[in-house]
Structure formats: C-alpha cells, structure tokens
Amino acid sequence: MLSDAVVRTEEWRRLTGTLLGILAVAGAYYATGRVGLLLRVPVEDAQVTPLWLPTGIAVAALLWMGLRVWPGIALGTYLSIAGISGFQPSGIGIVVGNTLAPVCAYLLLRRVGFRSEMDRLRDGLALVFLGGLLPMLISSSVGTGVLVATGDLPPSEFWPVWSAWWAGDAMGVLVVTPLLLVLPRVRMPQDPYRAAEAATLMVAVGVVTLAATRSSLSVLFLVFPLLIWSAVRFQLPGSAPCVLIVSVLSIVAATDRAGPFADHTLFEIMVNLQALNGSAALTGLLLSALVTEQDNIRLRIEQVCEDLAEVVDRLAPGKPADGPRGGAGDGAGGRPGDGVEG
Structure with missing residues (x-):
C-alpha cells in the first residue's frame, strides 16, 4: 500500500x-x-x-x-x-x-x-x-x-x-x-578586467550597430569585428547577446527605412536585412562553437601531458619505485650488517 x-x-x-x-x-x-x-x-x-x-x-x-x-x-x-x-x-x-x-x-x-x-x-x-x-x-x-x-x-x-x-x-x-x-x-567574470571588457563589448556593439544602421553610408560590416571579438573572448555566452542586439537594432532600422535601408524596395530591404542577421548569427554561433571546441581539445591535451609527465617522473632513474624497501641498504654502504654495532 x-x-x-x-x-x-x-x-x-x-x-x-x-x-x-x-x-x-x-x-x-x-x-x-x-x-x-x-x-x-x-x-x-x-x-x-x-x-x-x-x-x-x-x-x-x-x-x-x-x-x-x-x-x-x-x-x-x-x-x-x-x-x-x-x-x-x-x-x-x-x-x-x-x-x-x-x-x-x-x-x-x-x-x-x-x-x-x-x-x-x-x-x-x-x-x-x-x-x-x-x-x-x-x-x-x-x-x-x-x-x-x-x-x-x-x-x-x-x-x-x-x-x-x-x-x-x-x-x-x-x-x-x-x-x-x-x-x-552565464556567469559574471570574477576578474574585474574581464568584467570591464565584457561590459565594454556590449556597449560597443550597441553603439556601433545603432550608428551603422542609421548612417546613410553602407557600413554594416563594422559589426563583424565586434562579433568576432565576442566569440573569441567569451564564446557563446558573449556572442549570443551581441547577435541579438545586432538583429533587433537592424530590424528596427529596416522597419523605419533608415540608414542603409532607405530608398529601397521592400524586397531589397528584406534581402539586406536577412543577409545581415543571418551572417551575424552564423559568425557568432559557429565561431563560438569552434573556439570552445579548440579550447576543450587544448585542455585535454594539457591534462594528458601532465599525467604523462607524472608517470615519467615516477619511472625516472634514481627515484624510489618501491617505497621504504628501496632505501633500506642504500645508506648503509655495502653489506647488510655494517651499520650495526655489536
């Protein structure tokens, strides 16, 4: 029951x-x-x-x-x-x-x-x-x-x-x-310099994207160095918010027909907008995954090297391999009873 x-x-x-x-x-x-x-x-x-x-x-x-x-x-x-x-x-x-x-x-x-x-x-x-x-x-x-x-x-x-x-x-x-x-x-960086870098990155992405999507010049490419920065330094926790900022601000500018989206047909606006958003998402997502994978591989290699170095150190000549047994007669000099007084 x-x-x-x-x-x-x-x-x-x-x-x-x-x-x-x-x-x-x-x-x-x-x-x-x-x-x-x-x-x-x-x-x-x-x-x-x-x-x-x-x-x-x-x-x-x-x-x-x-x-x-x-x-x-x-x-x-x-x-x-x-x-x-x-x-x-x-x-x-x-x-x-x-x-x-x-x-x-x-x-x-x-x-x-x-x-x-x-x-x-x-x-x-x-x-x-x-x-x-x-x-x-x-x-x-x-x-x-x-x-x-x-x-x-x-x-x-x-x-x-x-x-x-x-x-x-x-x-x-x-x-x-x-x-x-x-x-x-997502965790805030414990290092104050790294936390300041993350905050600077977010602000820079917002400012640069806002300027690029409101300027009459075709400077939308300026957002990509920032996306690369976010992916390389902070991987996905840094690049994902940056991609969202770029996407939202570019959509708002396209809806307002501002900056590089002005004086275009609706079809042209949609093509340019989705090309920008798609390229930004792919850059942030794939580069973050690649950097994370390479970092994990490097960490595994470092761990294997440390384990191998420890094994080599234990097997090196002159190192006691059997604990107390190896040092019983070494300090006595020749025969086993030389150090004993009658």
Missing part, C-alpha cells in the same frame, strides 16, 4: 510538472509573439516578422524538457493567432505547421547527438541546418499554403510571403535558441 501511494504521488508530481511546463511554454510563446509583432513588416498582403522569437523559444523548450511540452507550442500559436485577428478554422493549419517545425527540429537535433552546451563545431552546424534552416520549411510552407488556400493571399504572392516567413522562423532559432541554451551557464 505504501509503495502504491509513493508511485501515485510520483506520477502526480510528474503530471503537474508537465502541465506547468506546457503552460510556461505557451505563455512564453504568446508573450514573445506579441513582442515580435512590434517588429512586423508588410510583405504583399501579409504581415510577417523578420525575427519570430517564439520559434527560438519553442526549440529551446523542447531541448530542455522534451517532447512532452509540444502542446504548449500549439497553445501558444493559437493564442498568438487569436490575439492578432481572431481565430478562424483555417488557423488550425498554421497551428499544425508552427508546432511541427520545432518538433522536427528537436527530433533531427537529437538524432545527430546535439549537445545543448554547443561546445563542438558540429553542434553549431547542426543547430543552423537541422534546427533552423531545414525544419522551418514546414511552418513557412504550411502557413503560406493555408493563406493561399483560404483566399487570404493571392497565389502570385506566395513566394515573397513564404520566403519572409521562412527567414523569420529560421532567424528565431539562430538568434534566440543559442541565447536561451547558454543562459543558465
């Missing part, structure tokens, strides 16, 4: 934890969706966002808690649609597409042995291609297809909306998911 009660209590705790996880994912999805809508731009007859934050939330939540929280993604998508224009039966297709895309991303990442620490270059490449670019084809294709099928979008406008939808979902994974995965491991 006692064991049955313990089992029921454990099952109840597991069920409660799952329900709380689903509600947390749904709430985070809806909240970030409302934030993402502030950055939306009109593409033909549809409203799309160049950086759809909820997709990154969804993939990170699945990597943290597993497939059991997928209903939270569906619920968050439903709430987001209902909050925009009211939920119609056609919205079921969008809910299915937006749920299947991160679930497929999770399954593909787990299939190739993805590690959330992203301390290997293969993990960075897996997140880019198997977590972002490939599975987000599902959500963009299903969502745009539903709009065309219901008559909300003319067939001639399918590809512009599809490309913007796909880019926004993919950028959500490339920008938001690494930041969330690394967030639990």
Whole structure:
C-alpha cells in the first residue's frame, strides 16, 4: 500500500510538472509573439516578422524538457493567432505547421547527438541546418499554403510571403535558441578586467550597430569585428547577446527605412536585412562553437601531458619505485650488517 501511494504521488508530481511546463511554454510563446509583432513588416498582403522569437523559444523548450511540452507550442500559436485577428478554422493549419517545425527540429537535433552546451563545431552546424534552416520549411510552407488556400493571399504572392516567413522562423532559432541554451551557464567574470571588457563589448556593439544602421553610408560590416571579438573572448555566452542586439537594432532600422535601408524596395530591404542577421548569427554561433571546441581539445591535451609527465617522473632513474624497501641498504654502504654495532 505504501509503495502504491509513493508511485501515485510520483506520477502526480510528474503530471503537474508537465502541465506547468506546457503552460510556461505557451505563455512564453504568446508573450514573445506579441513582442515580435512590434517588429512586423508588410510583405504583399501579409504581415510577417523578420525575427519570430517564439520559434527560438519553442526549440529551446523542447531541448530542455522534451517532447512532452509540444502542446504548449500549439497553445501558444493559437493564442498568438487569436490575439492578432481572431481565430478562424483555417488557423488550425498554421497551428499544425508552427508546432511541427520545432518538433522536427528537436527530433533531427537529437538524432545527430546535439549537445545543448554547443561546445563542438558540429553542434553549431547542426543547430543552423537541422534546427533552423531545414525544419522551418514546414511552418513557412504550411502557413503560406493555408493563406493561399483560404483566399487570404493571392497565389502570385506566395513566394515573397513564404520566403519572409521562412527567414523569420529560421532567424528565431539562430538568434534566440543559442541565447536561451547558454543562459543558465552565464556567469559574471570574477576578474574585474574581464568584467570591464565584457561590459565594454556590449556597449560597443550597441553603439556601433545603432550608428551603422542609421548612417546613410553602407557600413554594416563594422559589426563583424565586434562579433568576432565576442566569440573569441567569451564564446557563446558573449556572442549570443551581441547577435541579438545586432538583429533587433537592424530590424528596427529596416522597419523605419533608415540608414542603409532607405530608398529601397521592400524586397531589397528584406534581402539586406536577412543577409545581415543571418551572417551575424552564423559568425557568432559557429565561431563560438569552434573556439570552445579548440579550447576543450587544448585542455585535454594539457591534462594528458601532465599525467604523462607524472608517470615519467615516477619511472625516472634514481627515484624510489618501491617505497621504504628501496632505501633500506642504500645508506648503509655495502653489506647488510655494517651499520650495526655489536
């Protein structure tokens, strides 16, 4: 009887934890969706966002808690649609597409042995291609297809909306998911000089990006030395926030048609914007993973060298190998009784 009660209590705790996880994912999805809508731009007859934050939330939540929280993604998508224009039966297709895309991303990442620490270059490449670019084809294709099928979008406008939808979902994974995965491991540097360097880096990224995206000159490339600095010196905990700053400020400038985004068509703006955001995300993510992997290899080599040096030191000539036995007759000089007085 006692064991049955313990089992029921454990099952109840597991069920409660799952329900709380689903509600947390749904709430985070809806909240970030409302934030993402502030950055939306009109593409033909549809409203799309160049950086759809909820997709990154969804993939990170699945990597943290597993497939059991997928209903939270569906619920968050439903709430987001209902909050925009009211939920119609056609919205079921969008809910299915937006749920299947991160679930497929999770399954593909787990299939190739993805590690959330992203301390290997293969993990960075897996997140880019198997977590972002490939599975987000599902959500963009299903969502745009539903709009065309219901008559909300003319067939001639399918590809512009599809490309913007796909880019926004993919950028959500490339920008938001690494930041969330690394967030639990972020620690302020204990060295005051290193802490000052980190603060200086963040300020410099904000100032340079703001100036580059508001200047009439084409100087967007100025952000990349800072992204390289962040990846080399602080790896993913430093580069992920910098990439987010670059992405958000560039999207705001593109929405305002300011700086290098002025006097261009909407298509040209979207191409330039996603080229910048994609290049920034790839630079920060892949370079951070590469530097981390090389540092880990160096540390392992150093540890092996230390262990080998210790073994060689023990086996060196003149070193006692057997403890007390090796020194019994050495200090006495010749025969074993020479040092004993009658």
